[in-house]
Amino acid sequence: MAPTLFSDGAKPGDLIQIFRGTYTHWAVYIGGDEVVHLIPPCSDSDMFNNLLMLVDSPKATVRRQKIWDVVRSNRFRVNNLLDDEYEPRQRRVIVREACSLVGWEMPYCLATNNCEHFVTKLRYGKPESRQVKDAALIGGAALAGVGIIALGAALIALLKDDDEGNTSD
Secondary structure (H helix, E strand, O other), X not given: OOOXXXXXXXXXOOEEEEEOOOOEEEEEEEEOOEEEEEEOOOOOOOHHHHHHHHHXXXXXXXXXXXXXXXXXXXXXXEOOOOOOOOOOOOHHHHHHXXXXXXXXXXXXXXXOEOHHHHHHHHHHOOOOOHHHHHHHHHHHHHHHHHHHHHHHHHHHHHHHHHHHHHOOO
């Protein structure tokens, strides 16, 4: 018999965070060891192509699957990440809406409409992705760091040119 999420305290309507190495996948638990999630078309066998599909696919499908078929050998946890910021919707409403969307093809965009946006909209009524926010912060910090280095290099070059121009022969 497969393990159950009940030992981890999962309840219908909870968000499931699945750690897949370079990215995190999200699903909503609906009970009976099943989840609903948004996934672009991809082959389960090729991780590199899956990453390309996540970046390149304009469409994704809402799927209902057994949790173990989605998680496979990856680490996962219940993570209702925005409960401290937003009031979660009623569990039965989350599950009913998730199940009503199964089979739908939806627009997909890694930055604005990904699997995390999908599940947070179901749970809180507001689409949000901490993954995207964190990536934007890291990218912004890296860009600022490069800008500071470039500015410093330009300043040093100006000061060096100024010193060379002020020396007398």
